[in-house]
Amino acid sequence: MSDTAMKSAVAIRxxxxxxxxxxxxxxxxxxxxxxxxxxxxxxxxxxxxxDVESPELMVVLGGPVGAxxxxxxxxxxxxxxxxxxxxxxxRPLLGICLGAQLIARAxxxxxxxxxxxxxxxxxxxxxxxxxxSPLRHLGNPDTVxxxxxxxxxxxxxxxxxxxxxxxxxxxxxxGDTVLGLQCHLxxxxxxxxPWLIGHAAELAAAGVDPVAIREQAHRYGPALEARGQxxxxxxxxxxxxxxxxx
Numbered sequence: 068m069s070d071t072a073m074k075s076a077v078a079i080r081x082x083x084x085x086x087x088x089x090x091x092x093x094x095x096x097x098x099x100x101x102x103x104x105x106x107x108x109x110x111x112x113x114x115x116x117x118d119v120e121s122p123e124l125m126v127v128l129g130g131p132v133g134a135x136x137x138x139x140x141x142x143x144x145x146x147x148x149x150x151x152x153x154x155x156x157x158r159p160l161l162g163i164c165l166g167a168q169l170i171a172r173a174x175x176x177x178x179x180x181x182x183x184x185x186x187x188x189x190x191x192x193x194x195x196x197x198x199x200s201p202l203r204h205l206g207n208p209d210t211v212x213x214x215x216x217x218x219x220x221x222x223x224x225x226x227x228x229x230x231x232x233x234x235x236x237x238x239x240x241x242g243d244t245v246l247g248l249q250c251h252l253x254x255x256x257x258x259x260x261p262w263l264i265g266h267a268a269e270l271a272a273a274g275v276d277p278v279a280i281r282e283q284a285h286r287y288g289p290a291l292e293a294r295g296q297x298x299x300x301x302x303x304x305x306x307x308x309x310x311x312x313x
Contacts (some may be wrong), residue, residue: 073100076121079146080105081165084261088253089292090126090299097122097303106142111218114145117222120268123310127166131252131269133217134168134178147173159244159306167239167247167295168219174241176222184216184273185233188283191250197228200240204297210287212251214266216273219249243305252295256288 076099078087087094087101094101102122106114119125137143147265150173153160162170168178192210198207205211213231221227221239225247229238237249248267256261263277270277 068098069212071097073097075121076101076124076126077119077122078103078126078128079166080128081107081132082265084258084265085129085164086253087126087128088251088255088258089296090253093296093299094124095305106146107289108143111142111145112255114142114149115147117252119153120158122158123307124159125153126159127160127162127169128253129164129166129214131266133155134165134166134172134219135217143169154245157244158197158310159303160246161302162247163253164195164215164251167249168217170245171219171222171225171239174222174225176178176220176225177218178217181216181218183233184269184275185213185231186215186273186275186289187269187280189213189231191229191237193229196226196240200228201246201298201301202228204240204294204301206294209291209294211283211291212254213249214251214262215249218233219247238293243302243309244304249279252291252298253286254288257286259284 076094078101080086080103091101102280132140147169152168154173160170172178188210191211193202218234219236225239225241227236227239231237234249239247239311259281263280
């Protein structure tokens, strides 16, 4: 397919190793040209004028900063404003972990600390609405990768799709075009090592053994990736169909 016929996807990436993972080759197979944007390497003014309305897909990825940390990280207000513009455009938007928390805030929801961090492979359960969504390809419950200390509340106008016992709000959707995931379905288990290195201080502070996560990635990763690909494929197809009808 020629460049003029290709679709575009912009992915806001906060740390290099938290990328699109297994979703990236799927997007390329669907003729998407992917552009990563790293807010830490951009002036906030660049985010303020970022074209977030034109790309066929926008993904906001995870990261170790807090969704409420505007006073510490000046790019966050500009990123929130960009997310609000994307939502107003009606075009497909996916948020993962921090990205989902920022989307929740942009929609008027709260983000707040959990009593304890949820790090490693653990259970995820689906709501009735989740069982009717693309998340239905997951087991109920299923074992997924969690890596967060904060939790979003399902924002106004959204539908709660999933939960875990430490985290009552794990996924939400607004129609067919906005999806927020607290857990990490995008992670390539063969590339878990950069996560363990990049988050070494967080793991140590939380008392989480990186050896255990490495073993869990080997045990659960391949089957979870297959299910995660099914989730993403169905959600993206629905979002594209909605976009085509607009």
